[in-house]
Amino acid sequence: MDFNDTPEEAAFRKEVRAWLDANATRKSDDKASFRARNDDPELLKKAKAWQDMKAKAGYARITWPKEYGGRGGSPILQVIYQQEEANYLVPLGFFDIGLGMCIPTMMAYASPEHLQRYVKPALHGDEVWCQLFSEPAAGSDVAGIRTRAERAKLPDGGDGWVINGQKVWTSGAHYSDYGIIITRTDPNVPKHAGLTMFFLSMKTPGVEVRPIKQMSGGANFNEVFFTDVRIPDSQRLGKVGEGWKAALTTLMNERLAVGMPSGGLDVDELMELARDTDLEDGPAIRNQQVRSKIADWYVQQQGLKLTRYRTLTALSKGQTPGPESSIIKIVAAPKMQDMGAFAMELMGPAGIMKEEVPHAAGFQAQWIGGAGFRIAGGTDEILRNIVAERVLGMPADVRVDKDVPFNKLK
């Protein structure tokens, strides 16, 4: 066993490092980040410029086929690029949804002309994409969406659709140029059967984006309203009524997140805090309750890192990773929340004050952010269902709405 690169991987890593050294600034401190406020328009400009440089150098999407601007590389090379890029101070996070989920769905369903038109600008960061799935009444149960698409003649006489409804929690919609949207085209059949997927310009008349201010103070996601939004039938992705299948294609492309850097404060900083905190009977680091918690979180932190290494091992060998990476968010999100809360407790009453104690803001951000992370991209509960069903082969939940036409549901 070892954590070493294969010769091919090592050569690629060296090449990537040389390119990054020549084009970006190395972080002085591994906690430094550019991601803190990605609702900042200046940052978006910088991110677009960086994305363009990456795309020109062939690093933007390493696994994509060459015809789409990728290099037809293996997933492990993509991971290696991300690991190296994480050591540099570069603006990231604006294109993950578009390139990770939307464009792969386009590749599966869009016409060659559309691909010719949309893939390159997305890859180079000229156009940003968002994913319009969740709705106020459809979160974990995405197939329960209500946004309607109905057939309509367009002003130019062509076949088209008119969309009415509302999406929510749409990350980046406020700076996105395009989106893929799942709609209900037939309410007379059970919910999964009546869905159809489209793509559209976020500038289409009738689309209105309203940012949502989050509990953390940021505003990265949005409500998106659709009022008589007319689009041509050529923007349909997949067959009418097969939108659920298309949506699963999108969601399956959420992989590769395994190589993403975790960043943020962790056990090292908690230990630092425990050393500096005086309890009645001495430094907190000597207190057995404190030590017990530190040990538990260290075991989790190591367990997550090493579980990723197991997944990367499979990728490196060209195998399909096992299901072990399905545990990562189930562990990481509550850990963030609980460790943040505990660190604040160590600070005493001043733990509620920003910047009073070293690392206070960082741990508070984890405590706040953890609450969101436990929900985003699959709640703790849905993820446990997924593990139980897909890994342990347990029955799906009883779905009382499964065979009922959507418009007959209460």
Place this chain on the structure above:
Amino acid sequence: MNFDFSDDQKLLKEQLRKFLTDKCPTKVVRRVLDGNETHADEVWKGLVDLGVPATGIPEEYGGLGLSPLELCVIAEEVGRAAAPVPFDTSVVLATEALKLAGSDAQKKKWLSELAAGKAIGTLAIAEGPQPPKPRGIRTTFGGGRLNGKKVPVADGEAATFAVVLANTGGQGDRAVSLVLVDLTQAAVSKKRVETIDPARKHAELTFKDANAEFLGAEGEGWRTLERLYDAAAVYFAFAQVGGAEAAMWMARDYALQRQAFGRAIGSYQAIKHKLADCYVKLELARSNAYYGAMMLTDGGADLPLAAAAARIAATDAYDFASKENIQTHGGIGFTWEADTQFHYRRARVMALALGGPMAWKDKLVSRLEQKNAA
């Protein structure tokens, strides 16, 4: 990145699993639990024939000279079967103690007998109530004579020799030494003791002027024991991972079959999420155990930290899976005739054998402090 076992090691694991599924089904565990025998001797002999005790012993002492990784995959399968054999004691603790501290003559004698299956070894540390520590050891060794009482000693009856922690009169941590004693001599008496896990027999050993010799230098007992426990923690972690996985699937299988309120109980989230949590703990334990195995194999400086993490994660995973397995079974899971008890009992025995989670968490943080200070 190569953080996985080799194909050959996986094949070895498969082979062990087949052997134990065939020769050590739960009815064998039950036979030992209910009966008088010290261990399932036919299973043990089969393991000897497969070369299990010889695995980690160097070739010069009659062993197979394989790496710790091979012994790790074997440990996982022995743990999965909850096999009532002296594996933890003889193959892990006694063998590793000899490898760590034995003189060439001691290794020649005892390791070759272990490898050939002619000897069974064990480790005798505890002396009744109170966690063992250097200052509390009352068993004494001097002038070649061992006197005192050790209890509980796992496989104390089956073992032909023991590595004993004895007071040799030094100061502080140096008050104790490891001593090697032949248990077949008349100056040693053995008495079975009742424990929470009758499928793993334990004994009280009494030494009255028994012939014995130092294993390692005088006064080095506690330090050697710490190192021995680090290695053992990794092997135990694999056995615990195997046991936890077995308990998890036992619960899963029952949950699919048992009906309540008109459907399988495995379709209720209360059960699904509980078993998903078993899986989460299991994978955290497995990943930490792999790193322990890697450090053990490479002699990596990170071994003390990796071993502690593996120990804590695996103990947690096995405790959780084995208790929730009973819970998933409901009333039938609490009966003597149910197989659920095997892992519940074994999980606790294994959790306490090298010191419990409380002690290991303290150790882990101390090691983390040392690492950060370095």
